Amino acid sequence: MVFSGESILEALRRINTNQARIIFVVEDNGALIGAVSDGDVRRWITDTAELDLNRPIDWVMNRQFVALPVTTKPAVIAEHFDHKRDILPLTDAAGRFVALARRSAEGFQLGERLIREDGPAFVIAEVGNNHNGDLALAKRLVDLAQEAGADCVKFQMRDLGSLYSNQGRNAEAGYGLGSQYTLDLLNRFQLRNAQLLEVFEHCRARGILPLCTPWDLASLRVLEGDGLPGYKIASADLTNHELLDAAAATGKPLILSTGMSTEADINSAVALLRRLGAPFALLHCNSTYPAPYKDVNLSYLPRLKQLAGTLVGYSGHERGIAIPVAAVALGARIIEKHFTVDRGMEGNDHKVSLLPEEFAEMVRQIRAVEEAMGQSGARALSQGELINRENLAKSLVITQALPKGATIRRELIAIKSPGQGLQPNRIEELVGRLAQRDFQPGDLFFESDLSQASARPSRYRFSRPYGIPVRYHDYQRLTEGLELDFVEFHLS
Incomplete structure (x- = not known):
């Protein structure tokens, strides 16, 4: 939103950054008084004799906008969406702008990619810390993921000093063995923040989208400074509402894994993100390394979609490629799989990761399944x-x-x-x-x-040449009595 009296130039900056193509104008007390789309600005620029971007936004705003009470039921809100309107402002009893309603079924924009229900699955190569602290290997993994057909390469960033109660030092005996092992790996294998940002720049140069999981608020601030287009939230942080709140405040799309979470945890996170107006997707996940097939429970995907009311996907820690391919058939629009060059390397994730040739085969199988899914509705003959x-x-x-x-x-x-x-x-x-x-x-x-009367050829007239496809054995019979300009023979 912008306040009444702010400049047109400032409004344009907001439109550029929020990726929604629209902003709403409010008075100092929060009362909603207008809406401005990029189309409104273009029309004003072409119609005005004096182009002054420092004029108040009030000169441009559309006062004939649609707003609904914040208490309106979702089903009623949905009826107000159409091909031109996919965002609606919601107001309280005093007319103050308090929330946004988005048509979530349309998905969200992540970089140059629109992820939505009727589009191809967004495939993430999860490198995490599989670079083992080697900057050159991290860049090589980016190259290999891009060649394997991934849409995105994802890493992780942690500020160990703020994330761990012992300021990130190698864990002493008071920690469990699992925590001691994890902290030891992180201390040895993390890339420095500056190195990760260098890897992100390498992603952009290779034409593949970089994403990262911030494990703490300090890391989120670093990533936000780099201008990442969205964030992945780890399963471990689905109940970390402080981090969710901060990530949602960026206005960027969030992808959240649901491993280790109860349905109550999921509902709580969804309610928070809905209240904050954040675009998001949920990934079904079992956080076991590797996850046994009997525990994957892909049948939960439709239930998760019902709870989320938005896009769902799958983040897999099982071996092989069969499960993510099946997840796409069940409606997953985002797929995340760990990615490595050697499953024998030291670290938790390598043994559940795909090698480049396996990842490429998974992408091929996913695209084949998507092509085979077709459309619902009445069956038609091919x-x-x-x-x-x-x-x-x-x-x-x-x-x-x-x-x-x-x-x-x-x-x-x-x-x-x-x-x-x-x-x-x-x-x-x-x-x-x-x-x-x-x-x-x-x-x-x-x-x-x-029928009561057999079909007969008609003498058609067109303002351009016309003809029909025929075969050698029937063209004379088919063209009898017709004034055709040509016939088309198909050879095989």
Whole structure:
């Protein structure tokens, strides 16, 4: 939002940064008085004689906007969305601008990629700390992930001094063995912040999106300074509402894993993010390394989507590629898998990671599944099926001569291949009808034999040349009586 009286230039800056193409204008007391889209600004620029971007935004704003009470039920809000409107301001009883409603089914923008329900899955190569503290290896993993077809390469950033109660020193005996092992690895294998930012720049140079998981507020501030387009929140922080609040305040899309979380934890996080107006997606996840297949529970994906009311995905720690491919078939629009060059390297994640050639095969399988999913609704025959239906299926044929006007009796009809005529399930529709034409033995019955009058060629007229596709054996019959400019023969 911007305040009444702020400059048009400032409003344009807000529009550039919020990626929503619209801002809302409020008075000092928060009362909503106008809306400004990038289209409103363009129209003002082309219509005005004196172009002064320091004029108040009030000169440009649209006062005829749609706003709804913040108490409006989601189903009612959804009815107000259309092809031009995917964001609605919500106001309190005093008319103050207090919340935004977004059409979440449309997904969200992450860099140059729009992630949405009807688009391809967004595939993340999770490097994490699999670079083992080697900057050159980190950049090589970026290159390999890009070559393997990943949409994104993700890393992790921790400020050990603020994240751990002992300021990140190697854990003493008071810590559990797992914590001691993890802290030892982090102290030895973390890249410095400046090195990670260098890796992000390498991602951009290679044309692949960089993402990072901030494990603490200090890391989030560093990443925000680098201008990352969004953030991944680890399963361990789904209940860390302080971090969620800070990440949501950036206005950028959030991808959150749900491993180690109860349904109550998930509902609590969703309620917070909804209240903050954050664009987000939830990833189903089992935080075991490696996760046994029996514990993955992919059937939870539809339930998670119901809870989230937005995009869902899958973050996998199991071995192999079968599970993420299956997750896409169940509606996952984001896939995250760990990525390494050597599963024998030291560290927790290497053994559950995919090698570059395995990751590439996973991407190929995901794209094949997406292509095979097709569309819901009534079943339609493909071109190949239409051809094979004609070649392999059966038709209704007449077994003896029958003059026009005579009754078609059941004993005159046989079922034979090929399937160029009426299908056998239409036989009862034929019985008892009067023949619309003369029949010879072996003639096929067609759809026109079920109507009162047979179809006849018409003399069409067009303002441009027109013709029809034909075959060598039927072009003379098909073109008889027609004034065609051309016929098209298909060769095979």
